[in-house]
Amino acid sequence: PPPPPPPPPLGTASNQAALDPKRKTVTRRLHWSTVPAHKLTNTIWTDVGAAESNATVDVKEFEQVFCAEFEQLHAKNNAVKKAKAARSNQILDLRRSNNVNIALQRLLKKFGSLVELRDALVSLDDDELSLDDLYALRRVVPNEQEVKKVLSFKGDMSQLSAAERFFRLCGEAGCQVDVVCDCFVFMLEFGERLEVVKETTTCLQAACHQLKDSASLKTLLKLSLELGNLANVEYAPTQRGVAAQGVTVDSLMKLKDVPAASNSKLTLMNFLVNTVETHFPSAIRVQDELPELEQARHCDLLQLESELDDLQQGLQALRTRQKGRLPEETAGKMQAFVVSAETELARAAVQFSETQATASSCVAYFGEASDASVSGLLNTLHSFVQAFVDASQSS
Numbered sequence: 001p002p003p004p005p006p007p008p009p010l011g012t013a014s015n016q017a018a019l020d021p022k023r024k025t026v027t028r029r030l031h032w033s034t035v036p037a038h039k040l041t042n043t044i045w046t047d048v049g050a051a052e053s054n055a056t057v058d059v060k061e062f063e064q065v066f067c068a069e070f071e072q073l074h075a076k077n078n079a080v081k082k083a084k085a086a087r088s089n090q091i092l093d094l095r096r097s098n099n100v101n102i103a104l105q106r107l108l109k110k111f112g113s114l115v116e117l118r119d120a121l122v123s124l125d126d127d128e129l130s131l132d133d134l135y136a137l138r139r140v141v142p143n144e145q146e147v148k149k150v151l152s153f154k155g156d157m158s159q160l161s162a163a164e165r166f167f168r169l170c171g172e173a174g175c176q177v178d179v180v181c182d183c184f185v186f187m188l189e190f191g192e193r194l195e196v197v198k199e200t201t202t203c204l205q206a207a208c209h210q211l212k213d214s215a216s217l218k219t220l221l222k223l224s225l226e227l228g229n230l231a232n233v234e235y236a237p238t239q240r241g242v243a244a245q246g247v248t249v250d251s252l253m254k255l256k257d258v259p260a261a262s263n264s265k266l267t268l269m270n271f272l273v274n275t276v277e278t279h280f281p282s283a284i285r286v287q288d289e290l291p292e293l294e295q296a297r298h299c300d301l302l303q304l305e306s307e308l309d310d311l312q313q314g315l316q317a318l319r320t321r322q323k324g325r326l327p328e329e330t331a332g333k334m335q336a337f338v339v340s341a342e343t344e345l346a347r348a349a350v351q352f353s354e355t356q357a358t359a360s361s362c363v364a365y366f367g368e369a370s371d372a373s374v375s376g377l378l379n380t381l382h383s384f385v386q387a388f389v390d391a392s393q394s395s
Helices: 013-018 044-050 059-066 070-088 094-107 114-122 131-138 144-151 162-171 177-213 215-234 249-257 268-279 281-289 301-321 328-365 374-394
Strands: 024-026 067-069
Touching (some): 094 114, 094 131, 131 177, 177 301, 177 328, 215 249, 249 268, 249 374, 268 281, 268 374, 281 374, 301 328
């Protein structure tokens, strides 16, 4: 075949058409690899070119689907390039930036601007910021390294994301905003955490007093001791033992293990219930005399002590941080909080010491070992009382 004609020279009508901004062009070239002309002989491509076929392309449809005016595509490509350039100027890691932006979108529903959000945080404004807000903020406020990064940026500030603008505002606040946020969270949590300690110690003290004062429980223990001695001494299947004058509380649960000779489904626990119902009916509702036992059995003195220690350490940290680089108003609020909180914590510590003494006294009163835990005692007594109640309801 004859060689293709040479391209038209510059300035010709064909070249002018190529420069027309309204001309139709495809969005992207097809970057394929061509077979050199000297290698086409005896290939499928010479057959395709020579074949007489009705196969043809609908040029008009192709233009509608794949083409657009050159200036439109050019504007779109420029927008993409600008977006890429903006991304290339990002200071923060993309994932970190996205996470912060998502949190800020929610928080900004309550605030008019990033400045107002930052100011509410730095000024410890608990009228504007709830604990849930602070939990969200604590995950997104900048650390010292991130603040240094954004403050060192000297480029176009309009290209910064909301997260980066917020970080910059935090860096301009004159304090470590992440530290302030942690302090603010502690301040708002303090009252609730201390109240839990006080309520728990009160409950535990009440349960110990109820156990020691319960006439119905004393009746059950006296009858249990008599039944056990009958089984182990008077009617022992082997050599008689010595009558017990007292037993450990976990032994009480073994009343369920001794079956009746005439009916293996009946046990000493059932017999205890029958005896109480017949001769001591007022003791059948022993649970009514122990209203705090259910909740108190979950109390752990070691956990309470640890919580008080954590609160004390938190106040110490707050006292140290209030002397650091903080706005005057913020430091003043922290100082006032520390003074008040220390008084409340001291009262709770006294209450805890009293509870420890009450718990130790209760453990000793029931004849348990000196190293036995009060929670273990309460759990065992709760199981015994519950087993008695279950047996009474099934009888």
